[in-house]
Amino acid sequence: MPALIKAVRGTRDLLPPDTETWNLVEAAARDCFGAFNFHEIRTPVLEDLALFQRSVGEETDIVSKEMFAWEDRSRAESEKGQWLALRPENTAGVVRAYIEHKLWERAGVQKLYYIGPQFRRERPQKGRYRQFYQIGAEIIGPPASGSESPARDAEVLEMLATLLERLGIQNWTLELNSVGCPEDRVRYNQALRDALAPVVNQMCGDCQRRAVTNPLRVLDCKVPADQPIIEKLPRISDYLDEPCREHFYEVQRILKALAVPYTINSRLVRGLDYYVRTVFEFTHGALGAQNAILGGGRYDGLSEALGGPRAPGIGFAIGEDRLVMALAEVRPAETAAPDVYIAAMGAGMNAEAARLGRELRHSGITVELGDESFRLKKSLETASKLGARFAVILGENEIQSGQIAVKNLATGEQQAVARAELPGRIRQNR
Template identity: 65%
Template sequence: MAILKAVRGTRDLLPPETALWNHVEATARSVFARYGFGEIRTPIFEVTELFARGVGEETDIVSKEMYTWEDRGRAESEKGQNLTLRPENTAGVVRAYIEHRLDESGLLQKLFYIGPQFRRERPQRGRYRQFWQIGAEVLGPAWSGADSALRDAEVLEMLSTFLNELGIKGWKLEINSVGSSTDRPRYVAALREALAPVKAQMCDNCQRRAETNPLRVLDCKEPQDQATIEALPKIADFLDEASREHFAAVKAALDACGVEYIVNPRLVRGLDYYTRTTFEFTVPDGSGLGTQNALLGGGRYDGLSEMLGGPKAPGIGFAIGEDRLILTLQAQAASTCESKLDAFIAPIGVAQNPFALALAQELRRDGVRVEVGDGSFRLKKSFEAADKLARRMVIVGEDEAASGILTVKDFSAGEQTKVARGDLAEALRR
């Protein structure tokens, strides 16, 4: 019988790697809490219309990548709903904001999430059909300050803090403005006109996007298309005065906080809901992501709530591809997350098992991470297991159990010492 394997484009996460995932998520929770964010957990599947209206029917996500099915009604005469595994989480967060009338508080809503998303895209390094995102959204009524350039800068400063606390090296922040809901259509029209005579010379994706979603042409990474893209009109030339002032205010606030950035006039987000500020954080070549070096991205979406039938609620948010973030940490060896346990308790003989388990209970209650062997193990087997799992080994023989003086072997130092039971927890934490 053939061995069953995980579906292509998905994977299992196993120890000790999951310790690094937990470290990343704990750091995110800690940093976001300092900025006043609370956690939101939305359903993994939503009605398909939410993404078609919010993300945009002509985006690659909606047209090619979503996992969608018709949910049968309970009776034959009952029409089922069209449901979709969430390909991104901003639309779901805004749907929750509308449904639960969070606008009625009059307060700014700062919400973050950690969880899986699903896209039927070609599997490649750091990209999976079930992938994990860490993201956050800031939205609320206009009088709450949700449309302020200060919020854009605060989100970007928070992200720089998060990456620094994780130890990510060499990150760069690129920013741009894609203008207001009136600026963008004028720019898209200019792009269509400029692309018309040259699109036939471009890659197949660009030829399709030139018709369906011209902004996505600017995302093309094909080397042969770069000269053509460089000659296309720039969004900065189509911004109205309010959009220019907003972008200038974002840059001034980042300057005041000492957050370095690069203005990239080609940086756009392909989703229909983005307005004004857009951004990406990238990492250098050799950081584990290959040629696609974007670590996270996001932007402002001032009209999304109205697009979904809700009240006016300007907002800004981002999503971090956690799979790609982990790859970067591993490639840069930036994580200080300790995966080994503090100690392995090795009873010598089954008669010492009860003492060893009671000692483990005592240490665990004192915050020490330990594993317990079995007295039936030969000493050599206990040494091998301890060396793989822990930084130290605590040997429990008849003499140790009787005297309360334990033998502790430190694998990194190559030393063996005697420690009194009352001092053991402190010694193992060092």
């Protein structure tokens, strides 16, 4: 026997009834985003590697060590092999499409959402997979379209709160921060380095490394012993210039007006290079170490970094795997049951059953077919296990008389119904 082929590390099959939950989440997202006038965009899973190097950032772990990337073989021999990558996130692709299709020519701001798989070559753990799914949305447009307005930030945050609420997910926390504009961050980074210099040798090994490579990351450190030191480090809020400060204030003012609860987390920094000003994260307990179910922020300079026109934007990505996990606590998955199970009996009855099934489905009824080889007992047993509401018995007697036996599997009550009345009878009892 050949060796079994299994799903590759970090990927997984989603089976029923779990897929019902996934569909529920996606339907809720589409519905909710639609109410905010967002429209769907689908970008390729495969992109030019350079797209992510330029947007997410060459030095980020995502790009430097967690991407599935390879040189395209078909052109390798001409020594101009194109480097391809499976997308590790979707914002870069959306902005690329925005530029490529000159979407700035369209009226107003572009409000786009996507649902799809992303890929990162990380070690899997709870809530983290190599193929994972994100539901995200972006608002992007030329400055004149209002894309830079704090009202857009608030709109996105309100939309997320609405979605979580609609899904019945509670106990989420919105953590909000502003990382300022690039100039602010340069000044803040310097201030951090200065403040860390005298104390960094008292900190954990990771922090000593971060202090050199990415001082902002020191703020995320979870080592208890480091906390007193971190508390005393300068805060980004003291380094924001006036426009950034004003922007952040206005976002909060609108959130308050909308009664969207949030907390300021001055240590919240996000991993992607392109974020400016508003950054945020929604967290949820009981998800293990990966407690962030979604994150996002503003990326006013991204379009230009990718060779496009100035097009400020803000967006987020929901970790769908994690959202589903959180939702599963509220609503356990359940397989939908058929309305009717057709118990065909006797040679030649499969065709009759198929015809009847076709008629019923035409009326919007969900039908499962038995098989003419089954004994009635077995058909009823199966119908019952599947959770069907009705068993429709189709045998010689029924064909002869034109009266079809319909059994309500919950009550055990059975009656003969004229074939023409069958769909109506079943629908009214659904």
